[in-house]
Amino acid sequence: MGVISAYPITPQTTIVEELSEMCASKDLDARFIKVESEHSAMAALIGAATTGVRTFTATSGNGLLLMHEVLHWTAGARLPIVMANVNRAVSGVWNIWAEQTDSLAQRDTGWIQIYCESSQELLDAVIMAYKLAEKVMLPVMIAYDAFFLSHTTEIVDIPDADLVDRFIPPYVPPVSLNFDEPRMFGGFFATDYFYEHRYTLQQATHEALRYYPEVCREFHGVFGRAYGLVETCQTEDAEVILVTAGAITSVSRIAIDKLRAKGERVGLMKLRMFRPIPVDCWRDVLGKARKVVVIDRNMSVGLGGVFASEIRSALYASDNRPPIYSVIAGLGGRDVTPEDVEGILNHVLTHDKPSDEPLFWGLKQ
Amino acid sequence: MQKMIDIPRQVLVEEELMQPGMTSCQGCAAPISMKIALKALGERTVVVLPACCFAVFVGGYPYSSLKVPIIHCPFETAAVVASGAAAALDVRGEKDVVVMAWAGDGGTFDIGMQALSGAAERNENILFVCYDNEAYMNTGIQRSSATPMGAWTTTTPAGSIKEESKKDIEQIMLAHHISYMATASAAYPDDMFRKFKKARQITGMKFIHLLSACPPGWRIDPANSIQVMRMATQSNVFPIYEVSKLRFSKDNQRFEEDWEYTINVFPERKVSVKAYLKSQGRFGLITDEMIDYTQKKVDRKWNELVQKQNNRISL
Numbered sequence: 001m002g003v004i005s006a007y008p009i010t011p012q013t014t015i016v017e018e019l020s021e022m023c024a025s026k027d028l029d030a031r032f033i034k035v036e037s038e039h040s041a042m043a044a045l046i047g048a049a050t051t052g053v054r055t056f057t058a059t060s061g062n063g064l065l066l067m068h069e070v071l072h073w074t075a076g077a078r079l080p081i082v083m084a085n086v087n088r089a090v091s092g093v094w095n096i097w098a099e100q101t102d103s104l105a106q107r108d109t110g111w112i113q114i115y116c117e118s119s120q121e122l123l124d125a126v127i128m129a130y131k132l133a134e135k136v137m138l139p140v141m142i143a144y145d146a147f148f149l150s151h152t153t154e155i156v157d158i159p160d161a162d163l164v165d166r167f168i169p170p171y172v173p174p175v176s177l178n179f180d181e182p183r184m185f186g187g188f189f190a191t192d193y194f195y196e197h198r199y200t201l202q203q204a205t206h207e208a209l210r211y212y213p214e215v216c217r218e219f220h221g222v223f224g225r226a227y228g229l230v231e232t233c234q235t236e237d238a239e240v241i242l243v244t245a246g247a248i249t250s251v252s253r254i255a256i257d258k259l260r261a262k263g264e265r266v267g268l269m270k271l272r273m274f275r276p277i278p279v280d281c282w283r284d285v286l287g288k289a290r291k292v293v294v295i296d297r298n299m300s301v302g303l304g305g306v307f308a309s310e311i312r313s314a315l316y317a318s319d320n321r322p323p324i325y326s327v328i329a330g331l332g333g334r335d336v337t338p339e340d341v342e343g344i345l346n347h348v349l350t351h352d353k354p355s356d357e358p359l360f361w362g363l364k365q
Numbered sequence: 366m367q368k369m370i371d372i373p374r375q376v377l378v379e380e381e382l383m384q385p386g387m388t389s390c391q392g393c394a395a396p397i398s399m400k401i402a403l404k405a406l407g408e409r410t411v412v413v414l415p416a417c418c419f420a421v422f423v424g425g426y427p428y429s430s431l432k433v434p435i436i437h438c439p440f441e442t443a444a445v446v447a448s449g450a451a452a453a454l455d456v457r458g459e460k461d462v463v464v465m466a467w468a469g470d471g472g473t474f475d476i477g478m479q480a481l482s483g484a485a486e487r488n489e490n491i492l493f494v495c496y497d498n499e500a501y502m503n504t505g506i507q508r509s510s511a512t513p514m515g516a517w518t519t520t521t522p523a524g525s526i527k528e529e530s531k532k533d534i535e536q537i538m539l540a541h542h543i544s545y546m547a548t549a550s551a552a553y554p555d556d557m558f559r560k561f562k563k564a565r566q567i568t569g570m571k572f573i574h575l576l577s578a579c580p581p582g583w584r585i586d587p588a589n590s591i592q593v594m595r596m597a598t599q600s601n602v603f604p605i606y607e608v609s610k611l612r613f614s615k616d617n618q619r620f621e622e623d624w625e626y627t628i629n630v631f632p633e634r635k636v637s638v639k640a641y642l643k644s645q646g647r648f649g650l651i652t653d654e655m656i657d658y659t660q661k662k663v664d665r666k667w668n669e670l671v672q673k674q675n676n677r678i679s680l
């Protein structure tokens with residue numbers, strides 16, 4: 001690690017505190033710049049990553065929104081920054097609890113996004129993120145739920161540092177800032193170059209889609225835990241496939257098992273990589289189902305659930321287009337229990353067609 | 366009458382780190398200032414450029430007119446991008462590199478203020494230079510908080526010329542207890558050269574405030590920009606001085622918050638504030654009351670500066 005830069009925000013604060021401790025005790029060999037805002041946290045990493053060192057930051061909710069401009073900049077500048085984002089609600093009234101609207105509002109920035117269900121997955125995803133980011137020269141955001149993950153404890157296997165060092169060898173930037181061959185970074189691109197620059201950014205996301213499964217295979221070989229672009233659970237013969245992202249996945253597993261025990265052919269697809277969209281992978285898994293139901297702990301106001309909408313788009317050009325049932329649940333950290341998920345699945349099993357509007361599950365009247 | 370003092374006449378080094386091809390306006394003081402700055406700082410310099418005129422005329426991809434690395438960055442982030450680069454270079458073990466943020470008055474006084482204040486408070490090891498042309502010139506002459514009272518701009522047009530005084534950026538920076546603060550002007554190139562040399566030797570946050578004439582924005586003949594900047598100093602509107610932080614020493618019981626003020630240029634011949642203002646078309650609509658007020662303010666600031674230099678008073 002070279003440079004860390006971060007600004008505290010609930011519920012990310014524990015990361016800032018822990019990293020401060022690790023830097024102070026020299027357990028982590030890194031410079032920690034304690035900046036005055038999230039905008040500056042990300043901007044400091046422009047300077048650091050351009051200079052050719054490994055970087056990290058973490059934020060949440062409003063902090064991520066404040067970074068928005070710099071997220072576009074860092075992706076466009078092709079800086080392999082890794083960031084943890086604790087998904088937190090954003091709105092005109094305060095709420096500090098879990099919701100994915102913050103990171104989904106950054107989906108057009110060029111940042112790779114990976115959603116996690118557990119603390120173990122989060123730790124592993126951060127390690128893999130460096131390998132991916134430095135290969136394709138794009139920044140990677142690891143997203144996970146406020147409080148359900150950020151403020152709960154879980155037994156986690158912390159991989160051996162030497163093994164991790166071997167898995168992600170020292171970072172050598174393809175183009176580095178040096179004085180023998182002074183270069184200009186992030187300069188003015190007029191109409192004759194900008195369009196092509198944006199195209200190369202899009203191409204890099206395709207490379208990320210191709211390369212990430214390879215990273216996951218290698219990680220599995222070294223550390224024994226398997227990951228992918230998505231994770232599937234009992235989808236092979238499923239008539240109804242439930243799609244989730246983040247911590248709701250865990251409670252959904254319970255509901256799926258319960259309904260399976262009752263003879264219902266239901267399965268689960270957990271979203272992991274959301275940008276770039278693994279279209280082929282989604283089509284392969286979901287194309288076999290009779291119905292697909294997506295639970296969104298987020299909302300694009302005026303549209304509905306973001307994941308549902310994007311899955312609909314991904315399947316549109318496919319031959320197999322099961323109807324998509326869009327469910328919005330758990331906004332602002334409202335608890336979504338296994339019984340809720342079971343209720344949602346029963347709703348889908350008993351309705352032939354999805355409604356035009358998303359189903360707002362558990363809404364108080 | 367006192368003349369310029371304590372300025373050893375220097376032959377600026379011959380090495381040019383700024384190359385031809387820059388597309389600035391005629392008479393723009395910013396490239397002249399950069400040329401002097403880089404001569405003093407040398408090739409192991411990283412320049413951080415936020416949105417400003419300089420970021421455009423330094424050269425569009427794939428051209429650059431500077432022979433040092435440049436990191437472009439969002440408008441409001443110059444100080445913190447420089448902080449990140451300085452930290453990373455330190456991690457890389459490149460201790461002899463100086464990172465210079467080079468921002469206009471918008472990227473310093475206004476939109477850049479938060480990141481600048483943060484970097485100053487953390488005493489980041491960077492050199493922050495504001496080339497102050499006293500308005501948003503890159504977007505076409507709109508008022509900034511560095512625009513002086515009585516100035517016309519496209520957002521303070523006839524009928525509503527700027528009524529507020531210019532923000533005192535030098536006092537704001539000194540209030541952050543930074544390691545070094547200086548003003549300089551391309552009208553006094555040897556003084557400017559010496560200050561950049563000095564800043565390079567100092568660890569911690571350095572701030573240099575440059576007055577930077579803008580012929581289209583100031584409504585002056587490009588041939589006169591150095592002359593007008595010299596008048597700014599000769600009228601005491603833009604005093605040339607520097608402030609060094611004195612470290613605690615057992616011998617003289619000074620504390621770190623003690624400051625050494627040095628006025629580097631005393632007016633050789635008195636130029637009135639009115640003559641300075643009237644040399645520029647942008648002050649064509651200024652009222653007599655505004656001129657009178659500005660003269661009084663300038664006199665008071667000058668007297669305070671002389672007093673601070675003589676007394677070595679704290680902030």
